[in-house]
Amino acid sequence: MDGTNEAHAMDGMNQTPGRDAMDGADPVHRTDTTHRTGAARGTDARDLAELDVVVVGGGAAGLSAALTLARARRTVLVIDSGEPRNAPAAGVHGLLGREGMPPGELVRTGREEVSRYGGVVVADTVTGTHRDGDRFVVETAGGRSHRARHLLVASGLVDELPAVPGLRERWGRDVLHCPYCHGWEVRDEPIGVLASGPKAVHQALLFRQWTPDVTLFLHTADAPDGEQREQLAARGVTVVDGEVAGLLIEDDRLCGVRLASGRRVALRALAVAPRFLARGDVLAGLGVTPVEHPMGVGRYVEADARGATEVEGVWVAGNVGDLMASVAAAAASGAQAAMAINAELMAADTAAAVSARRSAAPAPGVFAAPAE
Numbered sequence: 001m002d003g004t005n006e007a008h009a010m011d012g013m014n015q016t017p018g019r020d021a022m023d024g025a026d027p028v029h030r031t032d033t034t035h036r037t038g039a040a041r042g043t044d045a046r047d048l049a050e051l052d053v054v055v056v057g058g059g060a061a062g063l064s065a066a067l068t069l070a071r072a073r074r075t076v077l078v079i080d081s082g083e084p085r086n087a088p089a090a091g092v093h094g095l096l097g098r099e100g101m102p103p104g105e106l107v108r109t110g111r112e113e114v115s116r117y118g119g120v121v122v123a124d125t126v127t128g129t130h131r132d133g134d135r136f137v138v139e140t141a142g143g144r145s146h147r148a149r150h151l152l153v154a155s156g157l158v159d160e161l162p163a164v165p166g167l168r169e170r171w172g173r174d175v176l177h178c179p180y181c182h183g184w185e186v187r188d189e190p191i192g193v194l195a196s197g198p199k200a201v202h203q204a205l206l207f208r209q210w211t212p213d214v215t216l217f218l219h220t221a222d223a224p225d226g227e228q229r230e231q232l233a234a235r236g237v238t239v240v241d242g243e244v245a246g247l248l249i250e251d252d253r254l255c256g257v258r259l260a261s262g263r264r265v266a267l268r269a270l271a272v273a274p275r276f277l278a279r280g281d282v283l284a285g286l287g288v289t290p291v292e293h294p295m296g297v298g299r300y301v302e303a304d305a306r307g308a309t310e311v312e313g314v315w316v317a318g319n320v321g322d323l324m325a326s327v328a329a330a331a332a333s334g335a336q337a338a339m340a341i342n343a344e345l346m347a348a349d350t351a352a353a354v355s356a357r358r359s360a361a362p363a364p365g366v367f368a369a370p371a372e
Contacts, residue, residue: 051075052345053338054138054148056126056282059084060095060327061318062154063110063121064334065341070119072342077146078114079138081125085156085319086327088172093181095328106327126155130285136313149348150313150341153283154334157298157319159274162196162219166247167272174254174269175247177203180326182269183210189268192257194244195221197273198296201228207271208235215265217244217257240265276300276323286311298323307337315341 053069055062058080069076084103086092091100098106111121125141129151136151159177161167167175176182190213193204201224204216215238216224224232224239232239240259248256248264256266276298280290283301288309290299303309303321317337318330325333 050135050147050149051077052148053077053150053152053341054079054136054146056138056151056153057081057155057279057318057320058107058111058121059154059156059318059330060106060110061156061320061325061330061334062152063107063114064331065152065154065317065338066114066119066121066334067110067117068335068338069342070114070117072338073118074342074345076114076119077148078119078121079124079126079140079146080121081155082123085159086172089181090173092327093184094326095331126282128285129282136286149345150315151286152307152315152317152334152337152341153280153301153320154317154330155279155282155320157279157300157323158277160277160298161274162194162272164194164244164246166249167270170247170249170254170270176269176271177274178326179203179206179210179271183207186269187211189213190215190266192217192265192267192270194270194272195219197221197275199273201232203271203273204237205231205235208237212236214238215240215267217259217265218242219244273297276319278320278323280316280320283309283311283314286314288314293323306340307333308340313344 052074053076055066055076055078058078062078062080066076066078084107086103089103092098092103092106093100095101095106114121124144126138127141128139130137132147135147135149138146138148138151140146159171161171174186176186187210189211191207191211192215193200193207195216195218200216200221204214208214214236216232217240220243229239242263243260244257245260246258247254247270248258254267254270256264257270258264276293278290278298278300280288280301283289288301288311290301293300300323301309301316301320303316307315307317307321309316315337317334319325322329322333
């Protein structure tokens with residue numbers, strides 16, 4: 001998200017102090033593109049050679065995780081490539097307390113909050129990850145190499161849109177996919193649903209909640225079965241055969257679609273079902289790769305309910321592991337993963353402390369009997 005806010009948001013604010021100088025870890029120089037919002041305790045003007053956690057991705061999931069970890073006094077670095085999925089959208093919806101906030105403003109606010117507690121956010125692109133002993137190494141396009149005890153990938157997904165000219169240019173404006181994100185803004189308007197996947201009928205019936213005027217364009221999808229046609233008819237959803245060949249635009253607004261037959265149908269919004277492709281390729285060096293989702297809607301990285309993958313110490317949050325997660329759900333998953341990561345770090349710290357204490361304790365019988 002462009003427009004990093006460099007204001008000193010920390011001035012005059014009481015906050016829980018982070019760890020001074022990040023507990024003395026060996027530093028390396030930071031990139032010039034670091035997003036900082038004040039001289040937060042727990043960080044200085046340098047990167048760390050070794051951290052508790054590196055977070056890949058600075059959206060709702062990644063920043064939420066970083067905030068939770070920073071408040072837990074963990075050393076955390078967020079690496080963000082600046083390619084947010086929701087950049088075309090005018091506002092974020094369904095996020096309590098932030099309803100309608102522009103996506104860029106939400107990210108800027110999140111960065112400020114992370115910095116307030118000692119977290120660091122840098123603008124860079126992760127190019128690969130690998131293990132080095134019991135640490136994870138994250139390599140970036142900027143030539144940096146970061147070591148961490150745990151790795152959290154929250155880099156989101158890419159929407160692969162149907163091959164209809166003009167869809168990408170209108171994406172997030174009046175070409176939509178999520179009724180919970182955009183339905184209110186197009187309520188009572190004529191809405192089309194472009195059938196290109198297994199959930200087209202479900203999507204058409206969902207949008208019927210927001211408007212009585214829904215048209216399902218069968219496009220390249222299979223025709224609905226008998227039960228589905230009955231459901232669509234009962235809800236007053238019109239079904240149109242034939243491929244959609246293009247969009248009709250007037251005054252920079254969608255006004256309809258044109259079918260391959262030449263027929264034109266008036267609309268104010270067009271809902272599509274993209275194929276969701278998780279940005280999980282950065283984990284290939286660790287043996288973690290995206291797999292096909294059981295619902296057939298795209299590829300995702302498998303993880304348990306906490307976000308833990310099959311590789312110990314590697315975690316995912318947000319759309320990487322949950323293709324259908326909203327901004328609110330993504331943020332919640334980031335916080336949840338962060339708490340699980342902190343618990344595992346705490347357990348490891350405790351085990352190391354116990355081992356050190358035992359090593360330092362005198363062995364039984366090493367002292368001579370007291371002199372008489």
